Amino acid sequence: MRARSLHVLGAAWLTAALLAGPVRAQEFTHQTHREEGVTDCTVCHEPGALTIVPDRKACLDCHEEDELATYTFGKLKTHGPFWATEHERDAEASNANCSSCHEQKFCLDCHKGDPKHQRPDMHVADYLEIHPIKAWGNEDACRKCHEVSFCTDCHKRFRGEDLKVLSHRRGWSDKPVGTGGRRHAEQFQADPDSCRQCHPGGILSSHQWTSDHQREARRSLTTCQSCHPRGKVCLRCHSATQGLKASPHPKNWNSNHERLARASDERTCEKCHEPKGRDPVCQRCH
Amino acid sequence: MxxxxxxxxxxxxxxxxxxxxxxxxxxxxxxxxxxWWERAYDGRxxxxxxxxxxxxxxxxxxxxxxxxxxxxxxxxxxxxxDPWRGKVFYLYADWNDLWGGSLDLAAGRQFVQNAAGSAVMDGADVHLRVAGPVAVRLFGGGDVQYVNEYNSGDALGGFSVYLDGLDHTFAEVALFTKYDKYDLARLMAGASVSQDLWDWGRAYGDLQYDYLGDTVSETLLGLRLFPRAGWIFTGEYFESLPVFDSTSIYSVFATERYKEGRLKASYDVVPNVRLYAEVIRAWYGEGDRAFEGEVGTRMFDVYGARIDFSLNRRRGYGGELDGFRLVAGRDFWNDHLFIEGGAEYQVFQRQEDRDDDSTSAYWGYVEYRWTRTLATSVRLENLVDGGGENHLEGLLRVDWDF
Structure with missing residues (x-):
């Protein structure tokens, strides 16, 4: 009975196979390798190779050519031949994508400490000369790889006017107060509250510096922070208790500052304002 | 520390x-x-x-x-x-497939990231596969900052729910939080999705929301298409707004949103030769914009050699750039010797300047593998700055694999 069943099954399989034509190729999966105990990725993916795609020679170390012909290999998605110079966007696009296959060592070998190529491809020519063009308005791109100190180690050694930041080249602090008076910086040191005698309501006269520094700060606030980590220079004018008392807050500040205030237990607020119970600005609503 | x-x-x-x-x-x-190199700001x-x-x-x-x-x-x-200085980038125990294969644990100094944030921490990271493809992840520990060291109150934590192990779909929703000397410095929420579109494309996106600032701090929408063999088209839209710790005065300042659109097409003329073109449009607010473009070819394994050549151009806010990049490398002697050389040249004009300057770099790299486990490499590079001065820098390295 069992033998007859096997014959029937065999005949059915043979008929189906003949009707289906040539044997269809199987799709390659990593799972098969894992199940067979091949868990070391470097068996196929050669360390230091220019491409993540294994060399066919690596396949032939273990498999016959005829056997390989029965497999199809999936279409490459993120790991094309020039992955090394193209992976940035893939890494940015999906936070968990890289880590689903790679250990963190894989990233850190190149991005922290390993200087094989000294600098990434995006840093062309003498990048010190070019970097202001790239960094202008999008310093977050720098921060993806560099710690703050990477910028400040160099920037803090330059005079502001040498950095070629427009606002720093036309600094108000060197301009005289009125005609032939003290420099603004000296006047501020002597009497911070005297600013409002000439600039009522925190309004600056039409110095180019005013709009330049505002635009630069709004686009590049992380650059300001690089050289002025505590922001004391900002508070000369933007404090609520001295100087021009010019508000630096965004337009929707009234409706969304509560969370920030609570998070720092209002200590950040008190860098510029009197404690909530006493500050007239806060008392308007609170 | x-x-x-x-x-x-x-x-x-x-x-x-x-x-x-x-x-x-x-x-x-x-x-x-x-x-060895020459430090820019003092020439040392x-x-x-x-x-x-x-x-x-x-x-x-x-x-x-x-x-x-x-x-x-x-x-x-x-x-x-200066004395010897040390850094531990990571040092952790990685224990997988616990509790019937459903739990992974990593403990020690490690890099962690989820859809809402990333950091280096001294702590623990736990992944738990709950049901089917659904997994949850929880991590927390001390916030490591190599430069400023860290204080006892600097801590971070993260939680996420994600899909694990699906071939064509990934999705994650996550929270990320940081404490600065016990004050809540950041609380971020994030989402990340990626979906294969059968065998002709992939759509993906990321979103980060800054809870304390009550604003979406980062958005990425992307579509990648593989319509025919050899062709890849990519389109992306990206926005970002800097996020500062709530304990920093900068967290109360108004900032401008950076926006960027990008299109890229590449075509493999033959399996080892790729042509590509890319354009990027950046918006900085108040009508200021920039355009960047690049066209190039990448030849891989052409008679054993790799050759990259590209031309780039930039116009608009920040400054102008025009230049090229050429890199060629080849293995010799049954892969024992690798030699690479390159040249880059850029003409630039910064935002505040009216005159063009140029800068260039030329380098050579040689790696010799003595055995399977021992290799030596040398790299020499000459940088020519905007003033025409040369700056030679280099590297000598010995690698021992064990």
Missing amino acids: RRRAGAWIGALVLVLAPGWAAGASLHGRASTVLQ DITPLSQYLSFVASDLWQGQDLSIRGYGQLTKDLTGG
């Missing part, structure tokens, strides 16, 4: 010792690197000597998928009087 490092090393020895007694395996790479020659060590110790416990992974650096500038 030093005490914590000692604690980690002590814990490492305690975990490793019984493993080695039972025949654990140890693999990794030790690299000795000597570099800098020659740091660094020793790197990365390793993985596995088979520590029979029947368990437990390994210890580490990577660190010791460095000293030979031309200065």
